[in-house]
Structures are given as C-alpha cells and as structure tokens.
Amino acid sequence: MRPKQIRMKRNLSKPEIDPPGRNVLEVSLFGPGYGESVVIHAGEEDWLIIDSCVLNDKKTPAALSYLMAIGVDPSTAVKLILATHWHDDHIRGIAHLYRACNKAIFSCSQALNKEDFITLAYVALENAKTETSGTDEFTSVLQELGMRGDSPVWAIADRPLWNREIGINSKLWALSPSNRIVSQSFQSVGQNLIPDKSPTKRIPPPEINHGAVVSLLKVGDIAVLLGADLENTTSMNAGWSAVIGSHSRPKFRAKIYKVSHHGSASSDSPEIWSELLENQPIAILTPFSRGNSNLPTTHDIQRLNSHTSQVFTTKILASKRAITGSGPIARTKREALRHCHKLTMVPGHVRVRIDIKTRVENIDLFDGAKLLAN
Amino acid sequence: MSISVQTQVPQEEIVTTEEHEKPPMMLFAPEDFEKKASKQEGENDTYESSLNGDLDTVPGEEKPRQYDIPMILPQSQPDPRGKFEVLQLYEGVVLSANNHSMWARLVNKTNELEEDEEAEFPLEEISYGDRKLIENGAVFYWYIGYYDSASGQRTRESKIRFRRLPALSDDVIKKARMKAEDIMKRFSGDQGDAFLDATQTDPNEKKFVKA
C-alpha cells in the first residue's frame, strides 16, 4: 500500500508556495470558472497545460495565477498548451495564457485544421459584437501563432504531441479525435457556413465534443489519462469506442484520470475503467451546471464510486437558491424569472502529487474541492 | 427637447454633430410644389436643358425657385416623454430555449465585478416581436428600472430587448475567407505526421520527429 496523504485546505485563497520537486509528477485541476484547466508538472520542471479557465476577475487564467503563486515562470517552464476542444467554456483565457508562455507549443484538434473552420471563427468574431463572446480566443491564438511564425501541433488519434528523453522519460499522446471524426467535422463545418439569416446571435463553434482531444501522459512509469469532454457514440470509429479499440494507442494504464465531461453517463463506459485505468485510480473532475442540467448527478457519483473510492471534485455547486433581497432589482427578478443562480467564478483546485521514485502520494484540496462519496 | 432659437447670427456656417444645436429645417413652401408640378407645352422634361447647370432651375422658368417662406417644423419627439431610470442592466446570451422558456447567461453591465448569473425566463416576458429572435447564442439587453411618465406616474419595469444586427454581408465572409486562406498557407506542409521533440535544447529551432 503506497503511502498517501489527503489534505483538505479550507478557506485558503492561495495554495502553499511550494513548487513540486523535479522528480514529482503533479496534476492540478482547476474549475469551474467558465470551464476547467489542468496544469501538469511532467518532471524536470517541464509544465504542460490542458485547456483554460479564468479567475473571478474574468481575465486571469487560473493556470497562470497558480504557476506564478508557486514561483514557476510560465514564460520558460510551460512547454505545451493543449486546447482539447473549442467549446466556449473550455478556452476562456487561453489566448492570454499562450501569450504568456513564450516557449510553449500550441496543440489542438486536427478537426480544426480546416479553412472552413477558421473562416467560421473569423465570421463569428465579426458577428459577435458582444463582450461575452468567446470566439475571439481562437482568433487571438491564431494571431499569436502568426506573430511567432508558428503552427499548431495538430492532435489526432495516437499521435505523440510532446516528448522528453532526458532525465525522467516523459511523453504525451493524443488518443482522439479519430480519423473518421476529423473527416466528418470538416463536412459539418462547411454546411454551417451560410450567411446567417438571423443576425442577432453569436455563431457558436460547431459542436465538436466528438472532435475533442483525449490525451495520455506518461511520466516515468506513471500515466495520466486526460478525458477532456469526449462522449460516447454508437459508432466504433468515434468517441471512447474508437479510443479503446485503437490498435496503435499506447497501452499504458493510467493512475490518475481527469474524468471526461464532468462525470456524465454519456461520456463513461466500463471499458474506460477496465482497459485504460489502473485499479482504484485517482479520479478528478469539475462539476457543471447549466440551466436544469447539473453534473455529476447522484447516479453519476454512485457509478464513479463503483470503480474507485478516490473521486475528487473541484467544487460542490450550491443548489439553486431563491433570489434574495428586498430591493426593486431583486423583486423584479423574482417576478420575471423562474430560476436564477450565480455562476461561481472562484475555481476550486484539486492537486495530486506523486513522487516518481518513492511513490508517495499527496492530494491537496483547495477552495472548495472535496472528496466525492456516495 | 425644444429647438433653441438663436438670435445671434453665427460667424460661420458650421454643420455640427451636436443634436441640441440642430439647424431649423427649411422646406419648400407649398407654392413651389405647384410650380414643380405644372408644365407648359413643348417644355423639355429633363433637367439637362438648363443653361447654367443649376439643378434648382425648373426647365421653362427664367429664374431659380425662391424659398420665400421657410417652414420650421418641430422635430418629431419619441413618445411618450417620460423617463426611464435604469437600476440594473444585464447583457444576456441565450443558452437554450423551448416553447415555454429560455435559459440565458447574464453578465452584469451595471457592476462588472459581480459574478455572472444564469436565469430562466418564461417566454411571456419576451415581447412578441422579439420572440422570433430567440435562438441559441442570441444576445439581448435586460433593463430593470423605474419609469416616470410625463404625468408623474411611476412604475417598476423590466424590459428585454434583443439585439438587431445586420445579416452577415458577403464582404465579411469574403474577408474571413481571405484571412483563413492566409493562415492555412502558413500551417500547411509544416509537420505532416511529425511531432515536436522536447529534447531539443534550442526552443527556437523546431525539430520534428516522425511519429
């Protein structure tokens, strides 16, 4: 039984100022805060960042704030930024992050490597005319890539994205999207590109959860499965079926699992746990709340706990409360609305650290993060 | 708002963008309309026959029309002349909608430090004319405040107005395509199946390794 310590830090606004040692794998999950962000120390002071969310100032990427708080210089230490899919809620602040990380390569789904999608992004940017639009994140990244004279590293199933052979051997692979999904995404984007007859809306990016990038990181002999928002489909050539069925994927089982799509049933399958993960892995997730949809549900928690007792969430979202207050604004909102709730902007933080050599594990829970149990 | 009648003669003719100093509007006097409508026999209908190129000259007339009787019209007032005092303004984006209600994310524009909210609006709260504008991604403004009518009656009001922006022009799509083509040219032929090797020591040198 490996030594483990779970420490719950209550009411801490800042984590301990202690960067991980060179031999320590760290996986830090932040969210919700308009999405989620995974910050990984892959050993030897190399950092990788998956997706982005912002703090309650609505501007500062949580990843950036954390790295600077623990004394890590993002401009040199971050080697890769991966955008798993271009959903509004997963990329807030990613352009800011990329600009701050001068040495980082940028990676995103091969499904976006199409002129029609890039055109759609610029059209959406022109159409947006609102501060709440997220389409400018993508175009801002494209602009920064242009200024650096860089191209993204396009992620497609079983392609390595990053590698280090000096010191602790580390490598990151994309496990999705599949070739089939990449082809289909191109077609669906093309069909969307019709001058909008109803011009008041933002044009959202095409629904490409199926094009999301699941990745597998191996640091020494410890693996981390990063589930993004990949969901299941009926096709064997898409979703988790394609990942599990791939003959060319690396066959390591992961010790740590960033749970796909907030633990929803549509993104889970028994084969993930039996084929891709170790026994009793450490599972970490961010919750989600939109309208009447809250994830993970009670059933989701039960299902996750049937696979592992170590399920951690970055936040327990408060149930939707009645609008309080006696002033005219509150009265009007009570009269006009059926429901209303605030969106928490202070991301919770689950931090997992494992010493590659000694296997000592430390799990720290910050800003409302909790162990999820039945 | 009334027109302020100036008794001073301005030093120069200044056409301003100020609204409160709008110039009095000069219109044709009714007599001029009658002259314009009437024609003599053999008269050329076109203006090209005017000898001095003065467009104000009606063919057949010897001298330009005179605007002898300027009419000053008061400007149309938006009605009614009450006052809406804004207590709270949200910018909303529709997340989802059905036949009964819509869910929207609300950004507090009155106090931008406040957290965003998500809310469910019954469709009855939306003006009939705006309901066709409801769809995922649609943007609206939600004002909460007091309306004081011209007679002094005060009511508390909630007004939801959807943004009405023009349809995308071919020009916008064309420019977006050109940008995309430019970007694709930069991206294409860069990597193929290779990936970036982290073992390289010079970060400025992109060394790709075959997968």
Place this chain on the structure above:
Amino acid sequence: MKTSPELEQASIVFLGSFNPAIFHPSWFAAHDLIPCDDQKVPKGINRTLVLPEITDFSTEDFSLQVQAQRFALRTTNASFYESLRDLAYSTFSILHHTPIIKMGLNRDFHFRMPDIDAWHEIGHRLAPKEHWKGLLHHPGLRHLSMEGERQDDYKGFIRVIVEPSNEIKPHGVHIGVNDHYEVHDPEKNKGSIELIEILQKMWSKSINSASKTAQTIIWGEEMTT
C-alpha cells in the same frame, strides 16, 4: 439633495451624404431592424414624413431625422440606449457605401436645481462674475461652450455646453455633451465603416462618461448611488 437629471436624451448624429427617401420605416422593417409583423410591416410608428429632401419619423422608443447631409437618431428612453447604437450601426453596415465623415455621440441632460441659489451657484462656479463687473450690469451666464481634445487615438473633440434649460423651469440647467469623431482622411474615405466601428467600440464608454461629466458639472463631484 442631489438628484439625477429630470430629462435625458442620447443621440447619434452622422454628417455625410444621405438619400433621405431611403430611410422609410418599411426599409428598417424589411431588414428586421425595428419590430414588425410577419408581413414586415413596421409596428408602433408615429407620424411619418418621407420626402426626397427629408425623412422624419418616430416610435415610442426613438426618433429619426435624415436630411441630405445629416442623419440623426435620438432617444429619451434610457432602456433604448444600447438599441440606438445597434440601429445606427446596423443601418450603415447595410448601407456601408454611404459616405459618412463625422459622427457625434451626444447626451443631453436637464437637471432641476433645488432652489435659485443652487441654480446661480453653477453659473458663478463656471463663469466667475468678477471679470464682468463694470462691463455688464448684473451679468449672468446665458450659454457656455467648452471644447477639449480627445485623449484617445481618434480624430475629433469633446464639446460640453451648459445653459439654462428650456425644458425645466424654474431652476433648470441643460448640459449637453457632444463626443465628436471624424474620419482620418475625408478624401480617401469611401463609406461608413470607419465611423460605425468607432460607434460600436465607444458608445457605452461615451454615454457613461457623459453622465459623469454632467454630474460633476452640476454637483461639483460624481454622484454615487
């Protein structure tokens, strides 16, 4: 007691070259820029005047007047301020070949002062009378116009006027703020895009800034609610 203005107006004025006859309410309805029925018949239009030389119509939310060189949209309804911007922006996105060389983002405020002393205090503060004694008998401020440079990269100026109000009597004060922009090169300017993009970016800032200016002039400091 400090109060908010009793009357307010926001307006967008373009100077350029226009064909007034285009701006019939039906044109706006056809482009879904104003509420209309399923047959695209505009709703809620008050008296309409559409001639080759001038168009003038109003709804409960705004009024529009267009002449050959001037396009002016106005509203006294604060809940229409954002929509006013959209209406102006959308109109000249569609008619983007219309040459517009100047733009004014304007606010007008009419305050009622609590008493005659407070009313006079404004005039005393803005135009001290010591310089006029001996020149005029009982001098009083009739109209003040101040112009300042822009502090951004745009071409133009900001002009503020202060005068007794014609709308609020007695003890009314009118403050007008003209946030004026011009195209950088009128010779090369071919349409409306330069100025409507400024409108999109600057409208909210402009109307809020004008409110603060007016409050500071009237009360000597910004009023916080």
